[in-house]
Amino acid sequence: MAKSSPAKKAWRSLTWLGVIIVGLIALNTAGVLGANGAWAPKLALDLEGGTQIILAPKLESGTTVSPEQLSQAVSIIRQRIDSAGVSESEINTQGGKNIVVSIPGTPDDATINRIESSAKLEFRPVLVAGAPSGDSVGGDGSATPTPTPTPSVDPGSLPSTPSVKPTDGSDLAYVTPALQATYEAFSCKNIDTSVVAPADEPLVTCETDGSVKYILGPVEVSGANISNATSGQRTTQSWATTGEWAVNMVFDSTGTKQFATVTTRLSGLQGAQNQFAIVLDGSVISAPRTLAVITDGKPEITGNFTQATSKTLADQLKFGALPISFAVQSQDTISATLGSTQLTSGLIAGLIGLILVVLYTLVQYRLLGLVTVASLVVAGLITYLLITILSWREGYRLSLAGVAGLIVAIGITADSFIVYFERVRDELRDGRGLVSSVEAGWKRAIRTIIASDTVNFLAAAVLFALAVGNVRGFAFTLGLTTIVDLVVVILFTHPMLQVMAQTRFFNEGHKLSGLDPRALGAVYRGRAQFQPSPQVGSAKSASSSREAAKRQTIAERKAAELVGSSADRTNDGKDS
């Protein structure tokens, strides 16, 4: 047996582990120096406090919010916040009408916009488009400072019902004299986003930047028919990116059908009527020309997006529009609900627990216990670095429940070592030499470890993908510690044992090594002299010790015989 081979492999694994740790440290250093990273993970609302935003519904006088609308709004806002990272925020209702959003840290305008905007998307055909009046720029280039072209006519006195019933959404019969007058008097500064225009009536509105004014037909396709939305850079036909950000939508079957019908009709029309307005919260974000019939239900919208705004809109579209609009009523900083005593006590308790774990493993496994302790230290270091990096990159926040989860992870991580050590001891009991016991024990143990970790990781992945709120934070912690467990047992614990098996102290089975074959009552008594245990065990130990004997080197066999004879002398129950 090539003695150097497992040792060489072991050193390679340990080197890899070193590379991983140094890499993580380097990444975090870069974060601290270049971006807003830190050496400590960010804490969640319960431990650090944050900002409390109270959102009040925008209601017309006399109307109220129904509990269903409110709970639906809470659910949508929660999804919007969750999609921005694992922040463990808290959202609830207050007084039956307001929504209170508590998030860690101080939110910027983009975050608040992400939360409060209703994101009601509509697709309407353009009937009339022109330069905005009321502002100083005239459509034909001549500056006309006069605010309204027809001030003498009161829009209310003109007929407001179409004289001819419009046949489709693009029918200009919608443009009644009253609507025309409203359109002409309309100022782009006066868009009221809180009043939701009826879907079956035409709408007068402007581009979001106020550059174009429109009369739009009734809603042809509603944002509720969007089944998914993503954001990305537009690509040309040759797959080169253009640098322009766009939101790609996928309609459900109804939306696809409706969209195909509309694009078929519009592509045959001329001028402004060929345009299709995409209306978000009452104003037009873009009004592209309809060049082709879209039958696959996957339109793409563009319009002055940045990476951040396109992602926000895509998320908003995906989770649906808020049933009512909200406005920020107050924004206050709030302190931690648990206070620092809880965290300190939690950490102290964890530390006491860890010391107890160290004592217990040392008693149980003697010096081998030190490997467990060292492995836990390595696992702790990697977990700490990962959490710090993830709280910088992904907005992960550590709550007290998260801290408790990490402390419990000690148990699951230590179990991998215990399973492994017990397997090695089993092999020693069957009469193998230490080096081959370590290899054979590892082969069996790693199967068990991978199988059980897979179940844990599955739990983490499913809960992370499907659950919302605090459960997601928990799943994240669980998945993280499971991966760290595997990395440490493969790249640290096993290599350490391989290296240690080469030393005299362990190989000769020193009393304090924890791997003393005498104390383990090795059943091997030299060739074919195993003691047949009554009732159970004989067949297995016979076959494996025979196999072990076959595989042993001469030196190992001699050592084993020595062990065997000494085990005969100090048979059963003797203290060692």
Added chain:
Amino acid sequence: MASFAQFGNDLHTGKRSFNIVGRRKKWYLIAAVMILIAVVGPLLRGGFVFGIEFTGGSEFVVSEVKNQDQGPAATAVATVDPEAAPKISTVSNTGIRVQTDQLKPAESREVRAALARAYEVPETQVTSSFIGPSWGKDITQQALRALVVFLVLASIVMAIYFRTWKMSLAAMIALLHDLVITAGFYGLTGFEITPAAVIGFLTILGYSLYDTVVVFDKIRENTSEDGPESRRTFGDSVNLAVNQTLVRSINTSVVAMLPVASILFIGAFVLGAGTLRDISLALLIGIIVGTYSTIFIAAPLYGQLRENEPAIKKRDKKALELRAKAAAAQPAEEVTA
């Protein structure tokens, strides 16, 4: 501790063996009684106590206080309702926010007055309102859906890995047993079910399955290694595997329990009610029950599910014949029970 090592050796060789699989009826009976207590007990006590994160509650905001110390608020609430366990935080630089369980209008007025006195402000500067649950139905629904998906997937993964669906079934039944008993413990003690406790339940779910997989892997190994000349019946092999992994089960659960127990001790006796106590209680009970159920429910149940398969019945019969023959040939051989 050498005696413990000796104990492990004897379990490994089969010199000493606890007949766990054979006495399954006893364990089933114990489990049935425990589950009955866990279900009926909380019902008699009046159901589970949910935290304000689930039920909503009352919120008081004291504005323009001179001293943002949180102590007076806790004392003020305690004078009205000592069991309230309020969540107190400071708002901006001049406010105090107090959240409690839902109070009756009269209590609510008293708390308002008490808070005004405690912070020496006029009562008009204390506003009270009802707050809705922050752990809404949507979170529960999503979490339950995720759980069902996970359990189905985990069953499939285990069935593929162990090449028998009967192990998945036994593991799931043991898991159910763990969750019912852990939940029952909350109902019996009247500890509040908070999001932290729910996170604790989920952790237990993972731990319980994890523990079962580890022991089942040894069972799979033992039962697949039995050749045609083996003297062990299927039940014997399962029992041997449980005995051989017993030292590991004890060590693992002790190692997992030590930190949790110290958190529970400090959380419950030093800090009183709170997140730490809620989560660590669920975890401690769950770890004990999870380890117990793997040994005393999952393994015997698996043995029972398999032993009536024709192939296994045939082999068991042969194993018993071989054993009888060997005993007849070597009557002098000592047998340890």
